[in-house]
Amino acid sequence: MKGIITGMRLTLSHLFDKPITRQYPKEKPVMKDRFRGRVGLVRSRETGELKCVACGLCAKACPDNIIHIVPGTGDPEKGEKKKFPREYTIDISRCMYCGYCVEACPFGALTMTHEYELATYDKNDLIYTIDKIVVDI
Numbered sequence: 001m002k003g004i005i006t007g008m009r010l011t012l013s014h015l016f017d018k019p020i021t022r023q024y025p026k027e028k029p030v031m032k033d034r035f036r037g038r039v040g041l042v043r044s045r046e047t048g049e050l051k052c053v054a055c056g057l058c059a060k061a062c063p064d065n066i067i068h069i070v071p072g073t074g075d076p077e078k079g080e081k082k083k084f085p086r087e088y089t090i091d092i093s094r095c096m097y098c099g100y101c102v103e104a105c106p107f108g109a110l111t112m113t114h115e116y117e118l119a120t121y122d123k124n125d126l127i128y129t130i131d132k133i134v135v136d137i
């Protein structure tokens with residue numbers, strides 16, 4: 001009997017509380033600053049260029065070996081970067097969001113974004129190329 005009364009008291013104490021259910025996906029949660037969503041390749045808003053110099057340290061640091069970079073070389077006399085990523089792909093389907101790649105980059109060229117809605121019907125869509133992964137910061 002005591003248990004029933006305690007349970008009823010608890011139930012009644014919440015009777016007039018506001019609902020806490022979130023109507024996702026119409027209402028999206030605001031992610032915390034340190035939330036780790038998919039990896040983003042940083043493009044500078046000031047220069048309009050990727051910060052990446054294709055050194056390959058992020059690929060080496062990735063425990064899942066899902067980062068692949070094809071470096072390209074530019075002509076600095078023409079204002080081009082000496083080294084840049086001609087291709088940069090991440091297989092997001094195998095990413096475990098550890099952030100090691102971001103930590104390994106000495107140029108701040110990678111970031112963990114707040115993007116988490118990555119569902120797709122075709123897993124090949126989860127191999128992100130530069131145009132899909134780039135973020136302007």
Ligand code: SF4
Pocket residue numbers: 039061062063064065066067090094095096097098099100101102
């Ligand atoms: S977050 Fe981790 S698993 Fe994902 S690409 Fe970076 S190092 Fe690899």
Ligand code: SF4
Pocket residue numbers: 051052053054055056057058059069104105106107108109110
């Ligand atoms: S560690 Fe940074 S600069 Fe080097 S390839 Fe990766 S993203 Fe580019």
